[in-house]
Amino acid sequence: MSIVKTGTAGQLKVMIFENRQQLGEEAAQLVTEKINELLGKQESVNVIFAAAASQNEFLATLIKSDIDWKRVNAFHMDEYIGLPVGAKQHFSHFLGEQIFNKVPFANVFVLNGSTEDTEAECQRYTELLLKYPSDITCMGIGENTHLAFNDPFIADFNEDKLVKVVELAEESKQQQVNEDCFDHVSQVPAYAYTLTVPALLKAKAIYSMVPGPSKAEAVFHTLNAEISEQYPSTILRTLSNAYLFLDNESAGNIEMESQMSPITFN
Known part of the structure; x- marks a missing residue:
């Protein structure tokens, strides 16, 4: 492990590595240890995953870990609304290729971005989250500091819902183009499902993997800005389990x- 610095920002534990491969490997090791720790205390573990290029090295290492996957339930944290069935841009498709189809989970619960009844879909996924309370959240941070699709000012730290429909900020749409998910911002759906900030942070442990130069400004705001919905990721500084x-x-x-x-x- 080639760790450069470790420390804390508020209550948030921060680790800085030389490159994204080392970052992903260390994150996967700590998540593996936490899953196995929890499996030693309870029958199953419920994990929420993010679909983004920032997670690639982490997920590629995690699927090689010695974990009893048949006792792990998987969720994901957001999904576009209105893409054609089977579209490769669906976050469930991304996670299927990266992890959901690579290890034998007990259950994989995905948001259905193709259903027309969005209210019913929010309720369905909410009921699953209540039935299988999250133990671990594995997330990134958006270029505009969003968590899942909780963009600035749409995010609500005191939200009473677990899942909701949101209109995507232009910065979030552009990020999807920057990451080669779409050719042009006009192709990015206007709306998406997202787990809310409280839903993401209910977990016993939260791991946020944020590599690359495109995230430098978001990281600066995460660590320096006033804790508020203007910069949603700042909420991580209030968490001793993050x-x-x-x-x-x-x-x-x-x-x-x-x-x-x-x-x-340190």
């Missing part, structure tokens, strides 16, 4: 050697 994994590129705007650094380094 871990933020960065590489040298995503941590590029942090003044690591300065007294002004937002991180108290």
